[in-house]
Amino acid sequence: MMRHIISILMENESGALSRVAGLFSARGYNIESLTVAPTEDPSLSRMTLVTRGNDEIIEQITKQLNKLIDVVKLIDLADSFHIERELLMIKVKTTPEMRDEIRSMADIFRGKIIDVTPTTYIIEMTGPSEKLDAFIAAIDPESIIEAVRSGPTGISRGEQGLHL
């Protein structure tokens, strides 16, 4: 079951997102994460979807997605050189003794502290999903108040790109 990251350019219409989500549930495909936002052209949205499946399943997924009238184009980023990034914001409890340690840990992972209260930090971090996993694993689970992750988005390298 290979992991695939599918990048979709679609019409920025109100129902578009539910068409994609509905397709996955109706056909029993699994969806690990999904991010969506308008592009520089406000009539289009860009969606990044992480899924798993063997070659046959992924082939059906891309064909079925392409069949949706609102989908303009898509690529399976796993097929090419690409860069993936995910955003993490994590809120941790801090005691005076632990503050330094957490700060240096965030530094090592190239994270930034973006909010401070007497008892908490919020750390922001971007990177490939595995890096965020590693950071979360490295800090004391007891100290985590909450963590939010955007789910990965990706872009292919070089001159090719997903556009009209």
Place this chain on the structure above:
Amino acid sequence: MELNGAQIVVQSLIDEGVEYIFGYPGGAVLHLYDALFQQEELKHILVRHEQGATHAADGYARSTGKPGVVLVTSGPGATNAITGIATAYLDSIPLVVISGQVSLPVIGSDAFQEVDMVGITRPCVKHNFLVKDITKLAETIKKALYVATSGRPGPVVIDIPKDITAPHIKVPYSYPDNVTIRSYNPVLTGHKGQIKKAVELLLSARKPIIYSGGGVVLGEASEQLIEFTRTLGYPITNTLMGLGSYPATDKQFIGMLGMHGTYEANMAMHESDVIIAIGARFDDRVTGKLDLFCPNAKIIHIDIDPASISKTVRVAIPIVGDVKPVLEQMLELIKASTIKIDADALAQWWKQISEWQAINCLEFDRSSPLIKPQYVIEQLHEVTQGNAYVTSDVGQHQMWAAQYYKFNKPRRWINSGGLGTMGFGLPAAIGVKLAFPDEDVACVTGEASIQMCIQELSTALQYKTPIKILNLNNRYMGMVRQWQEFSYESRYSHSYMDTIPEFVKLAEAYGHVGLRIDKPEEVRPTLEAAFAMKDRTVFIDIMTDRTENVYPMIEAGKGHHDMKLRVAIGTSTDRELA
């Protein structure tokens, strides 16, 4: 020209050339009904249940190739239409269903008769629209018709909030000649390299078979299919949805394939070395158990929908495209090719096929004192000279109609294959008869199915659509009973109704002619009399042998080579049903 929203809907449909709209009024579409009232060009057919409207429009679409158009109100009107929309979706039939919706400002407030039609229909439409801006209305209707009829056809829903059709809000109207949708561009011609490879494989086959389906009907490519098949001299089999696209009485036709297909068609599939699938989608009723499917065959697949290709069965040579131009491209290459078909191998193959044919898998007991359903269909074929439009419901009677009415022309066999919707036959027949008032239209049904949309008998009277209903009355949900006999040791759980109406009286109550027969010798004269009543709908209640089963059959989990055949002719009549 300035028009209000309701007038725009009506005028757009007229400008599109739509003849009939099948519908049922209600609060959310009152403005639309008022606009319909004030014109005569677009004819409205008032059904008795919204399911009937969708099936009637569907029958119209299947028989003509033109889109069927439906109008229903919000809430219950919309939900009643769902079964018909799903029926059209699974068989790729072009429908445009216009549903009323509550006014824009109250959407989402659980307003009176509000349902999320766009949400409910999303999984069973090709596309749907919610119109939020009156200036987009005409364009949306054009888009809906374009999407419904192009590429792989399918139903499209347009949900129109009531305030969009309000009488006092007028905008300039012009109907677009055509539309383009940047995200929707169906592929039509096939890839040249793939076609060349396919032709080479096809010409070097030793045991080839052509397996064609509904795509040939939908793509109006019957003529091309016939020329292609005759040029090659190969055997051809059709799916249930493809029947009629190749003449059933032609010597190269070896019958339907699949669960209730012929022995020879299924054996030929199983033994073949090259299969060309043309507008067919490897449905589970066709393939049987996938692991056992056509073990030696290399498969070529032509389909306009890439998602149909390699969905359940991996194929060697996929060709995405419209069947008509692709077959034309192939024919050209075949005629120009230097590869010679191995005539000896082909003769051997036909010899093998004729041995399978000799089993005579569709033979039935012709000396029974009871009416055999197969005999009724044979007689229907003779009385109508094979020219009737035949609609059906779902069950054993459907399979017998498919097996014994030898369809020689496309679009004459109108049935719900993918969804298998009981209740389809009668309203569909009304839609067909409206499109072809001078042709014979027969509805082959069963006493259970017919009761699912029986109310449309009233519609048939109102619009004078004289159809002939052949009710193969076996006093059982025969198809269910057959499965229970084979797989549940004859425990006939709820496959029988103790109270079946007197159909003759029922037909008469609806203003039609009702006839009842129970002897084989009555079949022919009764059918002749019924079809002679050109201007009457005739309901013929035909008491058939209730123990009869559909043979041959591939049972669940079996392969094509493992069909259940009729044991011995003559045993079924005396068989007692527990």
